[in-house]
Each structure stands twice: as structure tokens, then as C-alpha cells.
Amino acid sequence: MVKQEQEIASRPDNTAFTQQRLPAWQPMLSAGIVIPGFVLIGLAFIGIGVALFVTSQSITVMELDYTGVERTSPCFRCSDPNVKNCVCQLDFSIASLFKGPVFFYYGLTNYFQNYRRYGVSKDDDQLSGDLDSFTSPSDTCSPYEYDSNNKPIVPCGSVANSMFNDTFKLYQIVNGTKKQVPFDGKGIAWWTDYNVKYRNPSVTPLRDAFNGTVKPLFWPRPAYELDPSDPANNGFINQDFLVWMRRAALPDFRKLYRRITEGDYAQGLPAGNYSLEIAYNYPVLSFDGRKKVVLSNVSWMGGKNEFLGIAYLVIGSLCIVMSIIMLIVYAKFKFPEEE
């Protein structure tokens, strides 16, 4: 008995796994499955496509270019880099109610915020309120690390330094008088950026934390004075600063500036004439860029996006067409029953 057991000592286990006989599902991409599958996918896609397309159609977008490279543009005067503190005014009219809430964006084109060495040029520790990094910023910030007097720059780095600094005011012209449209600047940045990632140092008043540092070269005011109107909106948690620091993925981008949600305009911008007052500071000629303002309302799918709806429709239809072609081909060749 014992001997017998010994004799089969090296007999392999006769299990489904070792013998590669595990029960298996063998999907067949045969016409019988693929044609109905295509039809189903096609129908579903067409459904989604229609929904997306309709939603997208209901979104209104208005773009106002104020770069001022053309002589006729009201901002032509300001586009000269030598002109300082230039303000220009752009008039436009809205034909029918621009449904709210309206989002007010500024847009830049040909601006490579995703340029690699630009993108790494910041100090996350500094931006999260680490005072040690105030005095000695990370060398990733170079060359915007120390100024010519060897004082540390806070916030350091290219990204912060190049912050967009045009400001806008929107007026409705009512009976010849300008009525300012109130902007809501709260909550335009990511919640996590505002509450977790970016922190001001816990020093009050805030400006004390910046002792011994200098503001970025390009900035008119230091970080703790970014928003004179609201003391809580200063330092690294300034909403505009947070929006800018979230680097755009593509060279043509827009960034949220304000929302119009208050007062008479909570329901949207009524039809009429409007005037946009722009404090023109940001130079764009050095990279052939354009600046614009975008007014848009949003839906569940975000901003206007016709492409996705069309893509769904096209692919859905394509699936249907292909299933029909296949059906014809198969019918023509009278394929035999599948065994």
C-alpha cells in the first residue's frame, strides 16, 4: 500500500487548474453577437448624443476679444506695453435674456501654462504656509527665487510671478447711466485648493509673515494685499491667485473670473447694452496671444460642448450603419448556421 503511494509520488494533481481545464467562457465575436451589439450600442449612443446636443444648444456663450491688436479696437491704445495703468472700455449688447447664473471668464490664447519648466517653477511648501520656505524658497523657483538684493520672493516662481492681472468691471447701460453688475468672487477656485492645499501662514496680521520677503517682480502689490476689499481673500488663498495657480492644460484656455449671481442679475443678464471696463495690464504681444472675456451659463455637463454630442451621434449612427452593412454582407453570402 505504502509502496503504491510512493510509486505515484510525482503524479501531477488532476485538478481543473493544473490541467488547464477551468470552466471558461469563450466569447465569440460572431455576427450573431456583434450585429445586435452594434445596434444596441448605436441606439444608446444616439440617445446620449441627442441629450448632450440639446443640452449644449441651450447654453449661451458670448466671447469678447479685447486684445487690442487691431487699430479699431477700443483697447488698441492699451496694447502698447509702454502704456501703464491703461483702462479701456468695451461695449456690447445682449439681445435677449442671458440666463443665469452667468459665469464670467477671462481667456488667453497661445499661452503655455503647461510649459514644463514653467509648471515646476513654484514652491508647494511655501504655498502651504511653511514659513521656512518663505526665507529660503525651493530652487525650483529659479530664477524667481531671490530678487537682485538676494531677498526671497514670496510667492516664488514663474507661475505666481506671471499671474494674470487685468481686472474687469461690467456695467449695464440703463437709460444712459452705468449700472454696475455685481460680481461674486467667492468659491471660484477649487474647494480643496482653498481649504487644504494652499494655506496662509498662521501669523496675524498676515503682512508680518512676509517681513523680509519681496513681492514677485511682476506684481503691483504684495500677496497680502491682493484684494483690498476683503481682508480674508488675501495671501495664498486669494481666489484669483488660486485660479491662476491651477495651470491650464492647453495653450488656449479660459479661467473663471467671477460669477454673476446677485441682485438684479441673479436670473441672468437682461437684454440691453453693456459696457465692460478693463484695467489693461497683462502683456500678450510677446507670445502672439489674445485676451478675451467669456460670458457663459452652464448646465449639468459644464460649459458649452457641442463636440461630445455630435461625437456620440456620429458613433451611434456609425454602429447602426455598420451593423446594417454586416447584415447585408452576411445575407449576401448566405452564411451557414454556426455550429
Place this chain on the structure above:
Amino acid sequence: MNNKELPRKEASRAAMTWRSPLALLRDALRGQRAREKELRNLVSNLPYEGLEKGKQPNRHFPGNAIKTTKYTLLLFIPMNLFEQFHRLANIYFVGLAILNFVPVVNAFQPEVALIPICIIMALTALKDAWEDFRRYQSDRKLNNTPCLIYSRKEKQFMERRWKDVRVGDFVKVFCNEIVPADLLLLHTSDPNGVCHIETANLDGETNLKQRRAMSGLCISDPEFKPESFDSLVVCERPNNNLNHFKCYAEKPDKEKVGAGIESLLLRGCTVRNTDTAVGFVVYAGHETKSMLNNNGPRYKRSKLERKLNIDVIFCVILLFAMCLVGSLGHFVWLQKQPGVPPYLVADSNGHLDSPGLSAFYMFFTMIILLQVLIPISLYVSIELVKIGQIFFIANDIDLYDEETDSRVQCKALNITEDLGQIEYIFSDKTGTLTENKMVFRRCSIMGTEYAHKENGNPLHCAILFKQNELMQHLSLLFIVILHVFIYMHIQPAPVAPKRNRIFSEDSVIEEDHFNPPVKTEGSGAISGLQTCSLHAPSQDGKPATTSDNLSYEAESPDEAALVYAAKAYGFTLMGRTPNSVTVSLPSGKELVFEVLDTLAFDSVRKRMSILVRHPITKEYVLYSKGADYAIMELLEHLCGKQKSIAADTQRHLDCYAREGLRTLCFTKKVVSEKEYESWSVNRQRALAAMENREELTMDTAVQLETNLSLLGATGIEDRLQEGVPDTIVALREAGIQVWVLTGDKPETAVNIGYACRLLEEEDLLACTSILDCALEEVRRYSNDPRNVDTTPDISLVIDGRTLTMALSSDLQERFVDLAKHCRTVLCCRVTPLQKSRVVKVVREKLKVMTLAIGDGANDVNMIQAADIGIGISGQEGMQAVMASDFAISHFKHLKKLLLVHGHWCYTRLANMIIYFFYKNVAYVNLLFWYQFFCGFSGTAMIDYWLMIFFNLFFTSVPPIMFGIMDKDISAEMLLGVPELYRMGQGAGEYNFKTFWISMLDAFYQSLVCFFIPYIAYRDSDIDVFTFGTPLNTISLFTILLHLSIEIKAWTVVHWVIILGSVAIFFIVTLAYSGTCITCNPPSNPYWILQTQMADPMFYLICVITTVVALLPRVVFITDSYAVCILSSIRQCVCLRGVLWSSVSPGTKKQQHLFGTFYLVYVAFSCLLSCL
């Protein structure tokens, strides 16, 4: 006591007197010379016992401690790194990681770039360390095994450890103990000086081998006294030949006694059936034959791997092209900038590099960024996959043989996929196609032919002539068998061998005749039919051995067959010692022959002889046995009766060969005493020679083997193994050419050829010795328009002598050309060397994948010459198995091994490799396309950690599982339709076309995966990593679903791994982006996936992109499936959606049909690009 003594001795050694460095150096040089010398002089250590090391005579030779570990504890890291950097791929990746430390070109944070290569190398190092630790443990165990060494002081054998054994010591081994070093056997407990060893640990042979003590060197009566050993042992330099050893002992009186392998106990062998044996250590430690044979696993490079390397080079070219595009793009982009934009960052001096220089740097940055294009984990994955594949092959129960309890052994670990690409098989005949279990069938004695019925059932054996004459004749014949037995008498075992198999080798052979053969010569014709009733040999006086339970083991199965047959007729071999043969006759009488000498078999003489003294006539008689052509030419001058006997016998031989029987001729020769004595002196001299011992002994044998007189011939049947014809037919259908290379006669070979359906009845048989004519003939035949559509049914039979000419360099081409036209080729009477030359010539000239299969030592050359060598563990020892890449137990296993496992291994690995390339290209191209939108600045829109995880964790396991477990076609189908095997032959599935198709698909998919999200997010406020996250997700789904389309059979494991990968992706990414706030500056993935997953757009984009990316592949596969149905090719229909176009004649139609869909595909791509 021992233990106390040891440290003391060591202390004294340590206190050794100081010696000048020069003396040490001189000593070291002398030691080096002593080790390198062709001949070594060894003396006993005993007179020098207790002396310091410098005075020991054998100090130059290594001790018995072994060390097989590769590394030491302290040097592990540097040595392992050095080892790993032998791989080009590792150097490449480390080079890139180092490049990343150069500030002007870095693409990522330098430390992070080191992670993947560090992980891969750490894993490899861990594996190496573990293996080395295991080796260390086994070394330690071995080195500390106890053994007995003689000590002069104690006058007895003392217990020591293996590592203490030195050259020149005397070691005693008990029964069932393992021999610690190579010992020259001096004494055994057996009165005849015989010792049995089992060499299973060395060569896997489980039979017992006999070793004989060198006598006369020591006093051994009544007790063995090593002190008396005063000879000088001269032996050759250590070598790894297990069956060869040369040495002689020179006594103080200058008398030389030769010894060979028959006196050597090899390290690692087990002593059996001998109470004690004492030997003199000649080689120790790493110089022992077993250690020299221990070369570790064989390394062959598979065809697939060779192709793979070419594709890796393509990838490198592609990588450089892409980097060049990036670099040029950067240059142009910089040139186009009208001023200095705020996003261009100057260096710390506020200075911007010129566009040219930046572009130059950018080239290297791009290489770092896109490095994953060369699949870093591919090599590791391939190794893992092969381990898995081997696991499944070794565990296949269909390839398990219950009789011998053996599985298929995979000795070469990295050529599994070659099994799926074989085009030519070269097979041995005996033992490979046939069972090598011989059955005695017919014999011809003195020109008269007799038949023998099945297995010699004694009661029913019908013999055609009178018993008396039979006796006489048979006795003539069977005496010749005397020398047959290697196998000796194993005493009714005091200790049963531990092996599973039971040896019942009670004893050996033999037969004899009562009347001197001379007298029987005249005996006349056969008078009638008579049943010979045989009775068991008498047992009087010999109660220990009864003939019933006698079983014999012989060196060659032919001999065993003869001995058994003799036994069936009552001539029972009762005993065999080195010097005598005891035979019991049907009458019960026992005869004892004195064996004077045996002239062993060699492949040049092709015969063997034994010289005995006849117990009755006291004549010296030489009996010879051998191949007919080797015997016939040595017959004495033929006249009259002799001549007619020779002619009759020859006729019978031809007739046996036609029946497929193996033939042997037997002769005898009476040697006069004077002749014997003079010959014997020569013989002794030859045996003691150090130089050319083989040739000299062979010459002496040839001297004696002349003027033989023919006794008769035998025909032995060697039955075909089970399932051989089926297997051969299946292999043929699979498109494999089967050649048979055998040492047998053409007639026998042709006969076996028919039997195993290698040759068909209607075949044209070209038995040729004129190559040109045959070639012309065959060409004419195949060029004949009438024969165009018929498959050539021409078979070539060629014999060894012709083959020698055919393989000469000027005729090779023509021979191969001829062979190509033939359905099969039988090469007869070939030597082992010719076998390997045939394989080499075919392999090199035709550039095909070859497989050689054989079971004997004569097949070893051929097995090593072929791409794959397969050994059959059969009757002829294990040499073939030791040399092989795979070892199986029956020829029929070849069918499943090739058709199923070969096919699977090949398709799995091929598809996995293609997939790996695809995966990396598809993923890396996302980064490449992004460069067009970030000023070619080398930005990655995916967090670098996630990129590493993507390759290392999220997408690495599924392809490995795919490579191990996928089944494109079921085993039953593969066995039932052998044509499916052709998929792997020639270029196979992994070829230029499939590689580039998958590359194109990868480009297409990456375009889709990048541009659909790009268009969708254009002009929005999306940020870099938020844009990258959907891309990463889409890529994951596309890559995994792509694999899912490729997977043909989904088992639980597949589901778990694929779904698990997706789950791990989300878990890890969510956890990472949920916790990493500033952990990975400057990139910040914080809360990005969470934000995205809260956005319905994310899902909508993921769905449509994945669908669009995979659509062409789905359509293509469906289309191919449809084509298969339409062209109604048998295989195709069965094929469950497998794309298989290489063989089908429907390819054209398929292309046509595919064209339809191709238009749709193109239109669709255009549409996409318009958007």
C-alpha cells in the same frame, strides 16, 4: 573526543611557523602547476598525518568542501548589480535614470525616475538572494554530512565531516551511504572485491553499477590496512566525463596497475548491496566528476526572443524618431515666439538658452519622457510567463507515465515557445519509436532457421527439430551470451534498495552446451515438429536462487532478450561473477565457465567478445557477437560447408531485416594457449596505458577477433511503442517533416518506417546512393505538370556511407535540395556524429526549426545540435535525458507536447509580447501627442507616480496571466486538427506584419485616446492633471479591454485579474490623490480624480473614447470570423473567432471583404480627424 581534538589541531596549524612571502608565492605557483598538469601524482596522506599544511603532499589539490553560492554576504549588492548590468535593458534604464539627474535635460524629479528600475532590479536581486541562500543551506548541509576517514594515530576510521576529506585520504563508506568524494576503490566487504553503486543522483539511472576494487595495493587480509598503501597513484586531470577515468598505481617496485572508471566511486553515488567499501580519495570537492557535471540549467535563446530583440531595436528607432520630432518641434516653437513670453523660464542668471541648444537638450528630455516605449518590464514578464508555462507543461497528467512515475521534465527553461514552431523532427528509432523491449523471435543456427513463439512460454514453444539437436544448437548460441551481463548478481538483498522500482536481479545468465561444439557441426536436418517441454533447472544444492525468480538486467535489451529466451529453453544463467559464469542445463547440471576476458562493445567495431575457458574441453574459446556486417568480414576463409552456412545465414539475416527484426551474428573461435598467453600480455599492457588506452585496448580486441567461425544469427523483435503511428501521422498533418536516423540496417529501418506510417504503401521510395540521379529524378517528378497538385510522395532512404558523401561541403546543397522534395528521409547505419551533422546541415541550410528526439547515448550529439532536444527516459540510461531540453517517457507524448503545449506556449507568448509593445506604445504616445500642445517642453499631464503605477501595477498582471493561461483553441481541437499547428511555423503569429499592425493600432488608439478628450476639453478651464486623469483612465480601459478582446477563454482567474486591475487602479489613484497634498512637488494630484469622478462629463468622455478606440479591432476580428465562416474551411469554422489567415486559401476573399470594412474604417478616421 573527536570534537575536542579538532580545535586543538587547528590551533596548532594556526601557530604554524612564519614563512617568507616568496616561499608562499613559490608554493602557490607550484600548486597551480600541479593542478594544471595532465597527470597528477597522489600519495597517501597517512604518513604525513598531523604535519603542518606546508608539508602535506596533496596540499595543492582542493579540499572536499564545496561552495556553489554565487555571492557572499558582504559583496552581495555589488556582485548582484554587476550581474544584472550584464543585461542591456537594465543599463539602458539606469542610464536614462541617471540622465534625469542632469538638470538641463530632466523631465521628472530625478529621484522618482529611479523608482521603476530600482523596483525591477530589487525584485531580481531578491530572487537571486533567495536562490543563493538556498544553495548556501544545501552546501552547508552537504559539507557537514558525517563520513569516516582513516586516522593513523587512532588506527581506525574516525568520524569526520565531508568538508574534512582531502585528496589522499582513505574513506570508508557503508551500504546505502552516499560517497563523499571520488574514491579509487581499494577494498570492499565482498570477497570478490566488488561494490555496487547507484548513480541516480548523477545521471538518473536507477540500475546498479558494479565497481571493482584495485587489488594488491594494500594489505587487506584479514583486515584492511590503509597504512600499507605505499603506491603512487597517477591519475588524469579532473574532467566531467562520468563514464571515463584513467589512472594507474605505481608500486614501490615500479609495477604499474591500471584502473579505470570501473574502480572509481563517484561522489554523490549511493553504495548498495555492499556492506563497506574503502577508497582512496583522488578528486575532492569541486574537482569531483559530479561537481564538474553540475553546470546548472541550459541556456538557449529561443527564436521568438531573437525576433523580439529586433523589434526592440525597431522600438528604439521609433523612440529616436519621436524624440527627434519633439526636439525639432521645440526648436520651431521657440523660433516662432515673437518675444520672451512670461511662461518661458530663464535659468538662474536670467539667461535663456538659444533655440538650438534648447532643442538639443530637449532631445534627451524626450528620451526620458518617452522611455517607456521600450518595455521595461517585458523581459521580467517573459521570464514569469515561461515559469508559468513550464509549470503547466510539467503538470500535465497526459504527459505523465505511471509505469516509471515520471512527468515530463523541462530542463531548458526558456524555449517553451519553440515547441510551437517545429518544422523538422529528427528521431532515433530504437527506444524512441520502438519500445526497446526486445523479444527473441527467430534464430538461425548453423544455417538452419528456427522460430520462437511468443515470450518463450516453455510449454508451448514449438520447435522445428529434435530436442537434442536443439539443445546442441542453442547451447552454441547461448554460450555467446556470456558476456552479456553487466548486471550482476545482487545478493538476495540484505537491504532492499530504497528506490520505488524493485530490482529482482537475483542473478544472471547463461547457457551452455554439454558437448563441445565442434562435434555438433555435422548434425543433420530437422526431423520433425516437437514440442519442447522445458523444466526448471534443478535446485539441488542451491536453495538460495531458484530459476523461477531469476530476473536479469543487461546493458542492452537485446542481450536480456537472449538470456530470457535461453532460460525458456532450460539453459538458465545461474550466476555471473567477474570471473565466472554459471549456467544450468536443462538436465539440471551446472557448468561453470571461467571468464578470461571480455572485449567490450564499441561503436567502431560494432561487436563484443568474451574469452572463456571451457569447463569440459578446457579450451580457450572466444565467442563474439555483433552486427552482421561487422562479423561477416571477419569469418575465417570460407570453404564447403562453412560457405554454405554463411550464405544461408546471410539469407536468413536479410529475411529478418525485412520483417523489421534486429539481427545479431554469433561466432566462435578456439584460441590456442600460446596465442592466448602472448595476447594476454599485450592486453595487460594496453589496459595499464595512460595514453590512448581506448585505442590500444581496441587494437588488442581486433587482434583476437579474426578468423571467426560463424555459429548463427538471431532476430529480435523490437515492438513499436504505443501510439507511434498516430503521432507520426498527426505530426505530419501538422506540417512537420519527420526524419528517422538510425544505426540499423536499411531494410529494418524501412520496415519500421512502414509500420509507423512514416512511409505509405504508395510512396515512391528512393533508396539511393547516387545523389545526383536521385535529385534529377525527383526534380523531374515534381516538375512534371501532372504531379503539380499532388503532394510529393517521395521518401528517401540513405545509408551512412552515402550520407558521409552527401554531407561533404560540395554536395550538401544538393542533398538538402533533394531532401526538401521528399516527404520523409530515413538515414540508416549512421553514427552519432553523422546524426548531429544531418541536423546541423538541415537547420542551417533550410533555416528551419528542428527538434531531435532520442533515448540513447548515441543521440546526445543530435539532441544538442537541434533547436530543441528531447530525451526519452527509456531503457538505455539517462544520457539522452541529461543532454535534452525536455524529457518525456514515450514518443506519443510528443503529440500533445508539440501540438497542444507548443501551440499554446507559442501563441500565448507571441500575443503577450505583441500586446506588451502595443501597450507601451499606446500609453506613451499620449504623452507624445501632448507635446504638440505644450511647446514640446516635455510636460507630462499625468502624475509621474501614477505613470509608474500604471505600468508596474495596473496593467502588468493581466498580460502575464494572458501569457500563462490563455487558450485560443481547446486542447481537443488542437489534437483533433493538427493543421492548426502550422500557425506557429515559419514566421508564425509573431511576425513583421502582426507587430506593425499592432503598432499601428497602438498609434490609432493613442490618437483617439488623446484627441477625443482634447477636443472635448478645448477652450475650457481644465488644468493639466485634471486633463490627464481622464486620459489615464481611458488608457487603462482601452488597454485592458483590448486585452479582453484578445483573451479567448475567460476563466475565473481572468475575471479576477482584469476586474482586480481596474479596482486597484481606482483604489490606488483615489487613495493617492486623496492623501498626497504636497508629497510629490511640483505636481499636485490632490483630489483630482475625486473631482473628475463627480463630473458626468468624465464618464461620457471615457465611454465614447474607449468605444471609438476599440471599434476597429472589434470590427476586424468579427470580420475575420465571418470570413472564416464564409470560406467554410474546416479549421476556421472550429476556430471560435480566431483570426487565422496564414494558411487558408480564403485569404483573398478575406482581404476583399476586409476592404469593405476598411473603407468604413478610413471614412470614420477621416471624420474623426475633421472633428
